[in-house]
């Protein structure tokens with residue numbers, strides 16, 4: 001029994017629950033009062049109140065302070081009236097928590113001191129326990145209380161995207177070391193991805209057990225792979241993550257960038273909701289994903305710089321392509337860009353709600 005179950009007679013059910021929220025209904029492909037909206041990277045540098053509370057606090061340190069995590073997670077909910085909160089953290093937090101020496105460098109991203117490239121290196125990836133990430137349990141406990149009926153999305157990096165940072169040692173355009181390992185030593189690669197699947201599964205379970213109502217698996221860089229390689233070398237690990245949390249019954253969202261050719265497989269890996277970037281219109285994405293899944297997306301985040309008329313026109317385009325989908329969660333096709341004017345995001349939420357009110 002989790003906090004996400006339908007209300008019953010138990011005392012815990014007397015608190016308002018997000019079960020009937022538009023966001024969770026859309027994920028379950030049920031009728032909604034309006035199309036729900038949230039934004040990847042809705043918390044972060046686009047918000048002056050975020051920059052203020054982050055002053056003098058390093059990114060990874062901020063992820064380990066429950067009060068600060070709570071405040072940053074709530075900021076975009078208060079300001080934009082989005083339909084869901086996303087837990088403030090980073091995909092590398094569970095790796096840091098098991099003792100990998102890494103940092104998030106401003107303007108660069110995660111940097112790993114000693115890349116993982118050999119069988120001996122694998123031993124550094126030990127199991128993650130709930131005690132390793134006690135601050136996640138504590139922050140989510142506080143958050144679900146404050147959020148009331150607004151759902152909280154938990155998240156993790158998918159095995160491929162985590163492997164890419166670990167093997168390259170940092171952000172990479174071509175993922176050459178990662179692919180060299182994948183093509184050159186398939187057994188070591190499979191063992192590495194399996195290890196990461198275990199860690200990711202444990203991290204998602206901590207978040208769900210603490211009260212997250214949905215989870216998103218970010219495989220941001222998986223669009224670098226051809227479908228046959230994805231199916232053979234990556235999908236088993238991502239599928240393991242999805243099946244490890246299936247019994248909780250919370251919606252599982254799967255997202256990557258440049259995944260037009262992979263959309264069907266991203267669904268097949270075990271997602272209930274497939275995230276789509278801006279390169280494939282949602283009606284075409286629905287054909288590629290097939291029946292039985294909701295879709296999330298897919299306004300180009302750069303459109304938010306084009307002025308109110310263009311934003312409205314492109315929003316209408318996304319919603320028109322989403323008409324007739326089994327379930328649609330409105331989002332950007334990737335994260336909010338740091339220089340985005342936050343007022344455009346607030347207006348966008350209101351506009352989607354107005355245009356889709358039923």
Ligand SMILES: Cc1c2[nH]c(c1CCC(=O)O)Cc1[nH]c(c(CCC(=O)O)c1C)Cc1[nH]c(c(CCC(=O)O)c1C)Cc1[nH]c(c(C)c1CCC(=O)O)C2
Pocket residue numbers: 039040041042043044045059086087088089090091092104105106107108109110155218220335
């Ligand atoms: C690939 C990836 C990372 N982190 C994440 C991904 C997957 C999502 C995606 O594809 O964008 C996931 C992530 N990272 C962060 C969140 C917070 C929740 C939210 O979406 O609001 C989420 C969901 C906070 C963050 N994670 C990071 C920031 C910026 C650092 C800061 O504010 O000081 C935030 C708010 C740092 C980070 N961490 C990472 C990158 C590429 C960067 C940006 C580096 C930079 O441009 O400075 C790795």
